[in-house]
Amino acid sequence: MQNKEAIVIGGGPAGLTAALELLKAGASVCLIDRNERLGGQLTKQTHMFFGSEKQYASHRGIDILEILTNSLGKYGNKLEILTETTVVGMYRDKVLSCVSGDKFFKLQGEKIIFATGASEKALPFENNDLPGVYAAGAVQTLMNEYGIKPGEKVLMVGSGNIGLIVSYQLMQAGVEVVALVEAADRIGGYLVHASKIKRLGVDILTNTSVKRAIGKDSVEAAEIWELDEQWQGIEGSERTLEVDTICVAVGLAPLTELLQQMGVNVKYVNELGGNVPILDEQYQTSVEGVYACGDLANIEEASSAMVEGRIVGINAARSLGRSVENADFRIKALRHELKDLRGGPPGDKVRKGLKKLGVAT
Amino acid sequence: MIEKNGVPSMNQVKAEFPTQETLAKPKAIIECYKRIPCNPCETSCPFDAITVGEDINERPRIDFEKCTGCGICVYNCPGLAITVTQIKGDQAHLKIPYEFTPLPEKGESVNVMSRSGEVITQGTVTKVQAGKKQNKTALIHLSIPKEFLYDAITIEVSYGS
Ligand SMILES: Cc1cc2nc3c(=O)[nH]c(=O)nc-3n(C[C@H](O)[C@H](O)[C@H](O)COP(=O)(O)OP(=O)(O)OC[C@H]3O[C@@H](n4cnc5c(N)ncnc54)[C@H](O)[C@@H]3O)c2cc1C
Ligand code: SF4
Ligand code: SF4
Numbered sequence: 108m109q110n111k112e113a114i115v116i117g118g119g120p121a122g123l124t125a126a127l128e129l130l131k132a133g134a135s136v137c138l139i140d141r142n143e144r145l146g147g148q149l150t151k152q153t154h155m156f157f158g159s160e161k162q163y164a165s166h167r168g169i170d171i172l173e174i175l176t177n178s179l180g181k182y183g184n185k186l187e188i189l190t191e192t193t194v195v196g197m198y199r200d201k202v203l204s205c206v207s208g209d210k211f212f213k214l215q216g217e218k219i220i221f222a223t224g225a226s227e228k229a230l231p232f233e234n235n236d237l238p239g240v241y242a243a244g245a246v247q248t249l250m251n252e253y254g255i256k257p258g259e260k261v262l263m264v265g266s267g268n269i270g271l272i273v274s275y276q277l278m279q280a281g282v283e284v285v286a287l288v289e290a291a292d293r294i295g296g297y298l299v300h301a302s303k304i305k306r307l308g309v310d311i312l313t314n315t316s317v318k319r320a321i322g323k324d325s326v327e328a329a330e331i332w333e334l335d336e337q338w339q340g341i342e343g344s345e346r347t348l349e350v351d352t353i354c355v356a357v358g359l360a361p362l363t364e365l366l367q368q369m370g371v372n373v374k375y376v377n378e379l380g381g382n383v384p385i386l387d388e389q390y391q392t393s394v395e396g397v398y399a400c401g402d403l404a405n406i407e408e409a410s411s412a413m414v415e416g417r418i419v420g421i422n423a424a425r426s427l428g429r430s431v432e433n434a435d436f437r438i439k440a441l442r443h444e445l446k447d448l449r450g451g452p453p454g455d456k457v458r459k460g461l462k463k464l465g466v467a468t
Numbered sequence: 469m470i471e472k473n474g475v476p477s478m479n480q481v482k483a484e485f486p487t488q489e490t491l492a493k494p495k496a497i498i499e500c501y502k503r504i505p506c507n508p509c510e511t512s513c514p515f516d517a518i519t520v521g522e523d524i525n526e527r528p529r530i531d532f533e534k535c536t537g538c539g540i541c542v543y544n545c546p547g548l549a550i551t552v553t554q555i556k557g558d559q560a561h562l563k564i565p566y567e568f569t570p571l572p573e574k575g576e577s578v579n580v581m582s583r584s585g586e587v588i589t590q591g592t593v594t595k596v597q598a599g600k601k602q603n604k605t606a607l608i609h610l611s612i613p614k615e616f617l618y619d620a621i622t623i624e625v626s627y628g629s
Contacts, residue, residue: 155546155605157506159524165508165544167604278625279568293471298502299547305474306621308585313472410505451503451525 111137111187113423114203114216116194116365119147120409121401121416122222123175128420130182132429137214138186139205141193146172147224148402149409151247153279154272157297158410161444168409175413194223197369201396218396218423221366222416225359225380225402230264233319235355239326243273243356250280258352262329263287264317268296270356274304277354285350288315288331290338297453318345320353329353359406366403369394378460380406385464389422390415398423407449407457414444475584476501481618485553486532491617494537494554494561498528500547512544539563539597543605553617560617561594562610568625571596571606579624580612587624589616 113129115122118140126136144150152168163171179186189207196204202215227242229235241249241257243265249255261282263274266289274284284304292314294301305311314334321328333344360381363373372393373382384392384399391398400419401412418441421431431437449457470476476499484497496517498509507520509528517534518541520526537552542565552563572578572593580591595609612620 155508155544157504157508157546159505159507160511164506165512165546294474297504297547298470298474299500299504299549301474302470302476302499302583303548306581306583306585307625308581311473447524448505450523451505453504454525 108202108213108215111135111214111216112427113137113218113220114139114214115220115222116140116203117147117222117224117401117403118142118145118188118190119222119224119401119412120149120171120175121224121403121412121419122147122220123172123179124413124416125220125222125398125400125420125423126186126416127175127178128417128431129424129429130179130185132421132424132427132431133185134424134427134429135185136182136187137189137216139189139192139194141191143191145176145188145190147222148244151244151251152272152409153251153276156409158408158448159444162410162413162448164410171409194365197365199369199394201369201394218398218427220419220423221384221392221397221399221403222401222412223362223365223403225361225406227355228358228360230317230355230357232317234322235320235353237320237322237326238324239322239351240320240353240355243269243354246352246354247273247276250276256280256282257354258326258350259283260285260350261352261354262317262331262348262350263354263356265289265356265358266291266294266296266301266311266313267356267358268300269359270354271296271300271304273354273356274309275300278304278307278309282352284309285348286310286312286331288317289313290316290334292336316340317353321347326351326353359402361403361406363403366392366397366399369397371397371399374464376405376460376463378456378463379404383460383464386466389426390419391422396426405457405460411445411448411457414441414448417441470501473584478618481583485618488555490532491553491555494539494552494563495532495535496530496537496539496541496550496552498530498541498550500528500545500549503527504547506546508544508546509541509550513541514538537563539607543602543607548605551621555614555617558614559611560614560620562591562612562620564608564610564622566606566608566623567604571598572608572623578610580610580616580620581622581624582619583621588619589613591620591623
């Protein structure tokens with residue numbers, strides 16, 4: 108079994124910045140991702156990001172990824188990258204088992220940083236297993252990574268930023284978005300994103316959801332209906348929309364299973380997306396030397412995931428005995444950035460969730 | 469209602485416009501109605517005409533005296549929430565952000581859309597800026613009848629390619 112100084116699991120924005128800070132401090136890093144390419148969600152984001160200059164706002168997600176991977180390139184053999192490698196098991200003594208192709212191996216790390224992100228939530232409705240019903244992330248992967256259109260006419264379910272942005276990206280790919288339905292009484296994501304698709308003719312229907320998918324071998328239509336205040340469907344309000352694709356974007360849940368395997372304490376916090384690890388001030392889990400950051404810790408944005416990754420990287424480097432220049436000052440500034448990013452109405456949910464978790468914001 | 473369907477009210481829209489006299493020169497109209505953590509409009513403007521301020525969740529405010537209508541903020545805004553508008557005789561000249569292909573061509577007649585996604589009139593494309601600086605958000609210059617000043621927001625995208 109190989110021993111590593113620091114292992115980062117997950118090469119999305121959180122994992123990449125954590126790795127960068129560790130490398131900057133002189134530590135050796137083993138960065139693991141199950142995908143072919145590093146970047147996590149960033150590989151699919153062709154739109155410009157929000158935030159401020161510090162988090163590369165106004166750059167497209169894919170361009171932010173390039174900036175981050177270019178900086179990684181500077182560290183040569185201090186950095187080992189294992190792509191197409193999935194961590195499948197975790198043990199208490201910080202041993203992880205990995206699978207890559209038909210190879211199976213174990214690694215041990217002095218410090219382990221979890222940045223595994225989140226998985227998409229499913230939505231129960233009749234015939235939701237018909238071909239043509241997709242999760243939003245799958246649609247993005249098809250379109251933006253492989254250049255394949257999922258269909259010609261889409262019903263989008265969910266008005267969070269993901270539903271709004273994927274609708275826009277579908278239109279850019281030449282796919283018609285027939286309507287977007289949202290169960291709540293108002294749009295969940297940024298209104299600028301909503302206005303962007305509305306002015307191109309997409310109907311946004313609040314208090315509405317999908318009742319069932321219709322079709323023999325694949326989706327031929329979708330039946331939608333209005334919901335009352337208790338989110339119960341109103342009989343008689345059904346409408347049929349001719350679509351060949353139903354795209355579900357109803358939220359993400361942190362991927363905490365591996366952490367739970369090694370006995371890390373988690374807590375269910377609805378506002379943060381589900382079961383999340385309980386973290387201390389250092390972003391350390393209940394197991395010493397094991398850290399968590401990004402969507403895994405709370406479903407948020409790439410901007411905040413990058414800031415959290417940096418904080419974790421600095422903390423882990425310090426506890427490895429590496430000296431980090433201006434560490435206290437930098438951590439303070441990074442915490443300030445998080446506070447700014449979460450300071451407005453879109454941050455209400457995360458602030459509430461973190462409070463429940465006992466984390467100071 | 470914008471929270472329900474993405475369409476701002478006419479009052480909300482008009483509140484972001486300067487007087488028509490001011491619009492004799494091109495000015496940026498910022499339609500960012502809800503507080504979000506974002507400020508590239510402020511940092512991209514070379515004339516310091518836009519302020520978000522210390523708290524990046526504040527809504528951007530514009531100083532029309534400083535704004536030259538250059539259009540730089542238009543293609544730097546991730547929300548595509550800014551347009552530049554000018555009144556010239558019986559025409560309104562717009563600079564709008566556009567992220568679809570194919571790009572319209574100079575001289576082309578295009579369908580002009582309202583904020584609720586209806587075709588309201590025809591306009592003429594007078595210039596297309598789509599260089600490296602615009603970084604895939606093209607700046608389309610558009611001339612439309614002045615009566616649609618407060619209604620026009622973008623141009624129609626055609627499907628089926
Ligand atoms: C459509 C869409 C639009 C978005 N728009 C914006 C935006 O405009 N601005 C913004 O700031 N944010 C945006 N986000 C959110 C942002 O992408 C995420 O918050 C961010 O990517 C989270 O980063 P992360 O590093 O925590 O996780 P991820 O990016 O999800 O990365 C996690 C990585 O871990 C890997 N992994 C998971 N499990 C394992 C395992 N067992 N073994 C090995 N590897 C594993 C995954 O393959 C993945 O590469 C958007 C998200 C979506 C889906
Ligand atoms: S149009 Fe030019 S001058 Fe006016 S606010 Fe935008 S960037 Fe500044
Ligand atoms: S850049 Fe655009 S979306 Fe961001 S605050 Fe400015 S106007 Fe709003």
